[in-house]
Structure formats: structure tokens, C-alpha cells
Amino acid sequence: MAPNDPSKEVLPDQITTPGDLNRLIRELDDLDEYLNQAALRSAQEPSRLPQTSKALEELAALNSLQLLKADDRATFKDLLAKIKQQAPTIHFGFASAPSLTFLSKLVSWLRTNIHPQILIRVGLEPSIIGGCIVRTTNKQFDFTLRKHFVGKHDLLVKALSGREEPS
Amino acid sequence: MNNRWILVIIGILVLIAVAIIFYAMTAKKKPSKHTAKDTYEDQAKKDVEHIFNDDFRQELRNRGRLYFEKIINENAMFLQQDLRMTTSQLNEYMKKEITDKLQEEFVKYEQTIRDANQVALDSIAKSNTALETETQTLSAQLMEQFNNEKARLIKRFEENMAEIVNYYVVSAIGSQVDLNDQLSFIISDLQANKDEIVKDINNGA
Numbered sequence: 001m002a003p004n005d006p007s008k009e010v011l012p013d014q015i016t017t018p019g020d021l022n023r024l025i026r027e028l029d030d031l032d033e034y035l036n037q038a039a040l041r042s043a044q045e046p047s048r049l050p051q052t053s054k055a056l057e058e059l060a061a062l063n064s065l066q067l068l069k070a071d072d073r074a075t076f077k078d079l080l081a082k083i084k085q086q087a088p089t090i091h092f093g094f095a096s097a098p099s100l101t102f103l104s105k106l107v108s109w110l111r112t113n114i115h116p117q118i119l120i121r122v123g124l125e126p127s128i129i130g131g132c133i134v135r136t137t138n139k140q141f142d143f144t145l146r147k148h149f150v151g152k153h154d155l156l157v158k159a160l161s162g163r164e165e166p167s
Numbered sequence: 168m169n170n171r172w173i174l175v176i177i178g179i180l181v182l183i184a185v186a187i188i189f190y191a192m193t194a195k196k197k198p199s200k201h202t203a204k205d206t207y208e209d210q211a212k213k214d215v216e217h218i219f220n221d222d223f224r225q226e227l228r229n230r231g232r233l234y235f236e237k238i239i240n241e242n243a244m245f246l247q248q249d250l251r252m253t254t255s256q257l258n259e260y261m262k263k264e265i266t267d268k269l270q271e272e273f274v275k276y277e278q279t280i281r282d283a284n285q286v287a288l289d290s291i292a293k294s295n296t297a298l299e300t301e302t303q304t305l306s307a308q309l310m311e312q313f314n315n316e317k318a319r320l321i322k323r324f325e326e327n328m329a330e331i332v333n334y335y336v337v338s339a340i341g342s343q344v345d346l347n348d349q350l351s352f353i354i355s356d357l358q359a360n361k362d363e364i365v366k367d368i369n370n371g372a
Binding site for chain 2: 106134137
């Protein structure tokens, strides 16, 4: 049975950004178009299914949907459209481009603790050196190394003046 | 009345004229008696002129001159002695007066000098006291400013030193730290702000 509440569905960790979701939607549209055209052809004509991405297959499997069934594909498309419309997006600014593994781990934590369908946008801000800057809809959180050092300013001053031994 | 008086006066005048004529006529009748007497007188006059001749008169004048010169010399000597004595007394008096006056002036001068010296000493003492007070005040102000400036410099040094160390550490390790190594650090920060992020996402437009 196809799920009706998109917020209860989970996205695979490979789908991290709105771009990934858009690519997934386009891929599903292409697959649906191909299969619809293939259904119009005669059964004797050989047909070769296009190769689907691992993310699409994993997402379909997670939601118990079969891509070869037209109804499931329609449900899948509706589900993706709703996710695209309703999924919250959070922006991360890093000093360098993060790896897919890093993004997968980060998205996994976010979907476990923040929202199950959250998507992230990644930006580059070399000036922050380390850490990241997180921007939600209305707020900004500075998790940079510079901010961390500024917070430890008094400790550094004490260590420099010899009043407190650095740990 | 008037005629009577005029007649009286005329009569008196006539009488006086008759008396005068009578006296003149009687005087002319006695010339012999007076001639001998005149001779004696003339002879006496001649003897006198013979005694008091020009030599004798010259001698008298010389004597008078000498006597006058003597008197003059004596008086001059007395006058000179008096003058010397007066001069000596005057000198003594002048010396005494000048000495007294000078001593009095010197006493006044010394008193003035002592007063001026005392005033100068008092002024110097006051100046020293004021200068010492001013020096202490200035020293206190300088010390306070010095301590403030020292504290300000130390504070600024600590702040700048912390900034320098921060910049150095960030610059040194910024390019060396991998994002994968920062994941735990980022997740811990996310965990610390989890509630706020969730609230903002759920309430966000």
C-alpha cells in the first residue's frame, strides 16, 4: 500500500540536496515516460529498461513501491512532488566542498534528530577555516572554529598570562 | 583896631633898629683893647703851628697806623684762633652727626636687610612647601595614569595576543583539518542547538 503522508516517509541518505531530489524526479519522469511508451509497443518488440540510479531504487524499496507498476510510479511521483514541496531545507556553509560520505552522515543525523525528510544546501565559505555556518529559515548558527576560539578567549588569555595551565 | 596894631608893630621895629645902630656904634669906639689880645692869639696859633708841624703830624699818623695795624693783627690772631676752634668744633660736630646718622642708617639698613632676608626665607619655605605638595600630587597623578596606561596596555596586549594566537592557530590548522574530522564537532554543535533548529524549521515560513 502506498503511503499517503509524505512526512512519515524517509529519504535515503544519498539524497541530500534539493538538486538530488530534482534529479530523482526527472529520472522517475523519464522512466515513467519510457515505460508508458513501451506499453504502447507490441509485446514482440524487444524492450530494454533504462538503468536506474541506486538512490531511486533504494527510495522505491524503502517506500515499498515497484517501479514497473504504473500506479506505484504515479504514487511515487506524487510522493516526490509532495516531498519537494514540503521538505524543509537547511543551508550549510563549509570551508571546502564536503564529500558524499560526509554529507550522508550529516543528513543521516539531521533526518534522525531534526526532520525525517530534511534537505540541505551546501555553500562554500573559505573564510571560516573550520566548522560550518548553519542557516535555517529565520536563523543563523555559527559553528565555526573562529567562533569557538573567540568563545575560549578568556581561557587563552589566562593561559598566556600563566594564571591557568592549559589542559 | 587894625591900624593900632600896625602902628604898634611898626614902633617895635623902629625900636629894634635903633638898638642895633647903637650897639654898632659903641663897638667901633673900643679897637685898642682888642688888638693886643689878637696878637697873642696869633702868636699862640703860630706856636701851635710851629709845634704841630708836618713832621710831627706824619709821626703821629705813623704811630696811629702802627697801633692800628697792631690792633688789627691782634684781632686777626684772635679771629683766627676763634675760627680754628670753631672749625675744629664744627668738624667734631659734623663727624659726630655724620657718624650717628650713618650708624642710624646702617642700623635701619641692617634691619631692612634682615626683614628682606626673613621675607625671602619665608617665601622660599612657602614655595618649597607648595612645590613639595605639588610634586606629591603630580607624582600621585602620574602614578595613577601610569598604572591605568599599564593596565590598558596589558589588557590590549592580552586581547591582541589572543587574536594573534587565534589567527595563527586557525591559519595553521585551517587547511589541515578535514571536514570528516570536523563531523563530530559539527554534530555536537547541532546537538546543542537542536531544539532551536527544530523550532525554527517547524515554525518557519
